[in-house]
Amino acid sequence: MTRAKISKLELVFPPVSNQEAVWFRDVPEVEEILRQSDFYIIGGRPEIKLSDFQRDDEEATLSFDVSVEGGPSDHVLLRIKDLPGIEEADPDNLYIELGPKFVRFWDGPVKQDGSEVLEWFTTEKLLWSRAHEWPGIEGLDRHAELAVYDLLYVGIAKTGDSFDRLIDKGHHARTAILANEPQRFPGARVSDETYLFLFRTESLVMQTFEPEHDFQDSDFEDNLDRKQVVADAEKAFVSMLKPDYNKVRFARYPKGSDGLYGAGFLRYGYLVNEDVTFNTAHGRVRGARDPQGFISNAADFIFVDGDDVRLMVSGVDFPTQPSRTP
Secondary structure, eight states, X not given: XXXXXXXXXXXXXOXXXXXXXXXXXXXXXXXXXXXXXXXXXXXXXXXXXXXXXXXXXXXXXXXXEEEETTSOEEEEEEEGGGSTTTTTSOGGGOEEEEXXXXXXXXXXXXXXXXXXXXXXXEHHHHHHHHHTTOTTEEEOTTHHHHOEEEEEEEEEOSSSOHIIIIIISOOHHHHHHHHHOOOSSTTOOGGGSEEEEEEEEXXXXXXXXXXXXXXXXXXXXXXXXXXXXXXXXXHHHHHHHOOTTOOOOOTTTTOOSSXXXXXXXXXXXXXXXXXXXXXXXXXXXXXXXXXXXXXXXTSOEEEEETTEEEEEOBTTTBOOOOSSOO
């Protein structure tokens, strides 16, 4: 019998800026979701700004431009009645709050007693929702091009979860980044140009058997502690990409006592199952999302075969298949 394992990194919540993380920390519903993560990335990118809002009440649409400061831009149209959380709302009692970094839809006068937010988009949630093909979002075809970040730090929660490790308690790398990173665009705050990505790992195990194999129930049991997968994923990304704020670079990877080395897998690897890209001076890893949740050939792949580790680049080391139908 031979075994192989592929693990996808999937966001449990849309990326949030450092400033937004402070606000969301005190929202119990968001905290519950963020606690599903134990692998996280800190990235940097100029802010995205929303502008040129155009509302069509007859068609119940809202359109606007989406632009990275000093970078690419695109246009999006929201069909308001088709958005999750709004499709059953009373259109006569729908209020819209607009800003350069958010859109909120209310069921009454904005921020008044008794009014509640039906749906909302920060800039990063808008990109994430488009990548996940939410109903009611049209255009924004360049969302993956806008979701390109400098990879600053990769970390895990060896015990507990990412909320405790990264958000609720003081985190050394997050503090160092806020203290040392330069502005990426004039007039911006570093806190607004620093983004937190909270992931969970989803793994697929593949096994092959010889024809004469005597099958046992244990052949189909995965007794591996999920924290082993998370620990190994951290070492894989750090050793390949060497983020500036990771002081330990795991030069001996894939060897290690708390990962997958020696755990019975002939081969294993990792990919980011989201339409985001992370850059460092030592390499780039591009994620890609398949709408049906399958593994996408448009994503780069960190591949471990025995003692050999490679960053397999989509379109170079293997054929690229679109992550969605054009």
